[in-house]
Amino acid sequence: MRDVIFDALESGYRHFDTAHAYRTESALGEALQDAIIYNKVSRSELYITTKLPTYHMRKDNVVSSLRESLKNLRIDYIDLYLVHVPASIKVESEYIPYPSCSTDDYDYPDIIDTWREMEKLVDAGLARAIGLSNFNASQVERIDNNARIKPVVNQIECHAYLQQNKLVDVCKRRNISVTAYAPLGSPGLQIRNNGRYWDLFEEPVILKIAKCHQRTPAQICLRHLLQRGLILIPKTENTDRMRLNLEIKNFSLTKQEMEKLSKLDSNKRIFSFNGMKDHPEYPFKDPY
Numbered sequence: 401m402r403d404v405i406f407d408a409l410e411s412g413y414r415h416f417d418t419a420h421a422y423r424t425e426s427a428l429g430e431a432l433q434d435a436i437i438y439n440k441v442s443r444s445e446l447y448i449t450t451k452l453p454t455y456h457m458r459k460d461n462v463v464s465s466l467r468e469s470l471k472n473l474r475i476d477y478i479d480l481y482l483v484h485v486p487a488s489i490k491v492e493s494e495y496i497p498y499p500s501c502s503t504d505d506y507d508y509p510d511i512i513d514t515w516r517e518m519e520k521l522v523d524a525g526l527a528r529a530i531g532l533s534n535f536n537a538s539q540v541e542r543i544d545n546n547a548r549i550k551p552v553v554n555q556i557e558c559h560a561y562l563q564q565n566k567l568v569d570v571c572k573r574r575n576i577s578v579t580a581y582a583p584l585g586s587p588g589l590q591i592r593n594n595g596r597y598w599d600l601f602e603e604p605v606i607l608k609i610a611k612c613h614q615r616t617p618a619q620i621c622l623r624h625l626l627q628r629g630l631i632l633i634p635k636t637e638n639t640d641r642m643r644l645n646l647e648i649k650n651f652s653l654t655k656q657e658m659e660k661l662s663k664l665d666s667n668k669r670i671f672s673f674n675g676m677k678d679h680p681e682y683p684f685k686d687p688y
């Protein structure tokens with residue numbers, strides 16, 4: 401992790417996205433602390449995001465959960481703190497996205513109460529900004545309509561096969577930025593789960609546009625999202641790919657290419673949080 405983080409800093413990355421549930425906060429914190437000590441970067445240049453886990457959403461747990469994350473990360477404030485998933489479970493279980501959760505595991509805190517606690521984190525200076533992740537449009541609206549401190553971001557799965565135009569529009573109308581997670585279609589997770597069931601890098605439309613611009617398919621996927629005004633958080637452990645994934649600012653896709661890419665939208669979701677599908681706050685029951 402330390403080598404990967406140092407490579408990322410060297411390549412120019414400053415935004416690091418983690419979560420309590422990923423169990424990567426400590427390793428990330430240790431690496432960033434070393435980088436600060438070695439003057440590779442200063443804390444104020446970094447933008448660190450972490451997330452309130454679904455098993456800490458009761459109001460008594462929110463502040464203590466962020467304090468634990470800050471301790472793991474070895475920092476005294478977080479730049480952005482997100483509610484990871486709107487549906488809640490009682491206790492920490494296997495790795496996210498909790499495929500084998502059952503209704504016995506569900507918890508039912510009111511997400512507005514959870515949000516009130518999130519606001520207190522900003523008041524206390526522990527979080528610079530707060531936001532949402534995996535919230536559908538009506539959940540975003542419910543939080544936004546009741547918020548004293550508004551959510552700044554909704555972090556959602558978004559790539560060429562799941563473009564989320566309607567949800568993005570709802571967020572944008574409310575001045576909420578959208579962060580696209582799994583912007584490359586999360587090929588690593590697909591392989592770990594049940595094998596590769598689809599591959600954006602083999603999609604003929606993407607390959608053709610990539611050839612035309614002399615770019616990689618991954619760069620076309622990322623540029624498409626960037627041109628839609630989204631924030632991107634591609635993950636890679638490979639130094640060459642880190643650099644390639646950043647080199648998307650000095651070319652642009654034409655209107656026709658953007659239109660061709662928009663036609664790939666086909667509601668293919670990888671992170672479906674299936675174990676939570678019977679929870680009343682399960683976000684993907686609604687079409688968007």
Ligand SMILES: NC(=O)c1ccc[n+]([C@@H]2O[C@H](COP(=O)([O-])OP(=O)(O)OC[C@H]3O[C@@H](n4cnc5c(N)ncnc54)[C@H](OP(=O)(O)O)[C@@H]3O)[C@@H](O)[C@H]2O)c1
Binds near residue numbers: 588
């Ligand atoms: N809020 C949420 O619920 C949620 C859920 C999922 C993910 N996320 C966040 O989003 C981030 C990204 O999502 P993700 O990792 O699932 O999906 P992703 O970024 O779409 O895909 C990552 C995979 O793509 C490979 N890759 C990266 N760059 C590449 C390139 N240029 N060419 C070919 N392959 C490339 C990586 O392998 P190598 O490492 O070998 O390059 C890795 O297997 C996560 O790290 C996490 O922070 C959030």
